[in-house]
Amino acid sequence: MNHTPEKDLQDVKRHVRQHLIIAVGLAIGTLLTVWTSQTNFGSHALNIAITLAVASVQAFMVAGFFMHLLSEKKMIYCFLIFTAVFFIVMMFIFTWAHMPSNVVHYRI
């Protein structure tokens, strides 16, 4: 590919514009998170789900664009898949261990 300083400059300017748009999106997301948490959607569980969904979209924007994860190497995706699996297993183990049927009460 033929890279010239002018082309690089244009690329960086485009990236900077993109990052500014993402930043505005994140700021709007923050306000939206506050709004969704204070709006009555009928149940508290729904409020939690919607608010965390907005936070997840924000996290995707940070990871995808600021951390360039959308254009990363396969190796990093492999790490993250493993991390996600271990994270889910960890959450499952904690939840499973605290289910009433699995709690052991010792008599001292």
Add this chain to the structure above:
Amino acid sequence: MDIPYTVERREDTGLYNAKLGVWLFLASEVMLFGALFSSYILLRVGAEPGTWPRHWLDYKLGALNTIVLIISSVTNVVAWANLKLGQFNKYRFYQAITIVCAFVFLAIKTNEYVGKFHHYTVVTKEGKIADGHLLQKTADKVVLHGYWAKDMDEVMDPKGPENASEIEIEKSDILEMKNYGPARNNFTGLYFTMTGLHVLHIIGGIIVIIAIWGPLSGMHKTDPERYANRVEVAGLFWSFVDLVWLFIFPTLYLL
């Protein structure tokens, strides 16, 4: 001895070593914060009705800190982009904004922490409950700026400072007096643990970014590619710190 793959990419991974290393580190960080988030969820779901506090944190300060971190992430990425173009002065300018934002975040957080340590709930021997910020504490009396609560439920979910006034209580009348520090209950314990760990990451990030921005910036002249890689790796860590806060804010401040 030259350290291999500080600039050139390894054929098998397609990455230079520092980038591979920082992503592995971030993966371990996901597990660290993940354990705390899962602890929060379990303790909250398992809490008896009325025992989990609501509205104890100022969401406006939390939202402000979120915006501050978002700005710092943008300036960090823009700084790196300018460095890749060889515009060193612009890099330093944008990275300086990142550093300022980091200190603003810490200042707001410190203000919140100080507020929590000065906020007390006092139970008198008559069973009355006062809640508010400590104005004065002497050998024989305590003065709060707060309100008399009907019961502990009102303390757990305060409606606002509409009826706040100065309250003077004789020390001999006090049965129990607790501040909103980490030892107060599970919520404050988790709040200080999660935000404290996050603050440690912010401080670590500041140290690394300042070191690269200032004392280590000479490498820009001797080995510009490697210097840009250092900035990129520090930036990845900084964006991760921002990402963690995006979950801490709604979890602790809003829900």
